[in-house]
Amino acid sequence: MFVRAYLRASTQEQDATRARAALEAFAAERGLAVAAWYVENESGASLKRPELFRLLGDCKAGDVLLIEQVDRLSRLNDADWEALKREIGARGVRIVALDLPTSWQSIATADETTARIMAAVNGMLLDMLAAIARKDYTDRRRRQAEGIAKAKTEGVYKGRREDSERNAAIVSMLSKGMTWSSIQKATGCSRSTLSRLRERAANELSQS
Template sequence: MFVRAYLRASTIEQDASRARADLEAFAAERGLAIAAAYVESESGASLQRPELFRLLADSRPGDVLLVEQVDRLSRLNAADWERLRAEIRQRRVKVVALDLPTSWQLAVAHSDDFTARMAEAINGMLLDMLAAIARKDYEDRRRRQAQGIATAKAKGVYVGRPEDTERNTAILAMLQSGQSWNTILKATGCSRSTLARLAKRLTPGGTVGATIA
């Protein structure tokens, strides 16, 4: 059994190192070692997460997918969550989350098949419930954000999120030097959608175009 840590953070520098330390401490307390860590900054509301699916592709039946919180694994809608759950079940990977104590027993070997099956059934039910709660929290925050923006626009005070010009300048330079998207994503912690928007600023001649609002 291999333990594979999955870390999804809004920015790699800000959150992933702390989460990694928590996962390593959890594993060490149980005499386990993390075989590999998979880090990305994609949205939990999207299935477009190459590192998560690389983790699943690397896994063998009985391996553990260790995550800090269920919402790090999923803020997916019901249909996408079912697709991800089907992939996890097909590969017979055990999901262990620090915020789901019932899952902790999946990180240790059970003496009999009945106990193992009961633990997996209970954990699966609670995992589905927490994934649904994570999705609702995501939708509630998006709705409140949209309401706040609409109110600010009505008052004429909405200015939008300020651009991180220092980071974006560095990303544009990396694009111009021919570095791969995956390298840039890992180095900067930006999202794939942000990188796509910045790539559009480059003209066919390789110079930086006008800023896109």
């Protein structure tokens, strides 16, 4: 059994590694070592998470996917959550979340009957917590949209300010043929930002 820890934050401005100490402490208390860390800054409402699927690709049956909270794994809609669960189930991966104490027992349970019962209980609780995480996500998006609409009506909405200096540096790196991975490491930007800036630069070049 290998324990593989997954750390996620939604934006580049957030620290995805914030929970690392808590996961390390949890593993150490149980005499476990984290075999690998997978860190990314991507929305939990999207299945397009390269590091999560790299983790699953590295897993063998019986391995543990360790997370701080269920919402680090999923803020997905029903269809995408079911797709992710099928992928996890097909690989025989066990989810252990710090905010789901019943999942902790899956690490130490050897008895087959107990293990099956706990798997059923955890599956139900995971579904519930994933649904709550999705509701929190949609509620926040709704409130944000309402706030923007109100600000626009009042003529005070300015939108998010672009980091023009950073983006110019990214465009320069792209033009020099640097890999996306190296640019991400150097600037902390997301792949969606890279794609957007590459498309913008291509359009500007075609119009010049």
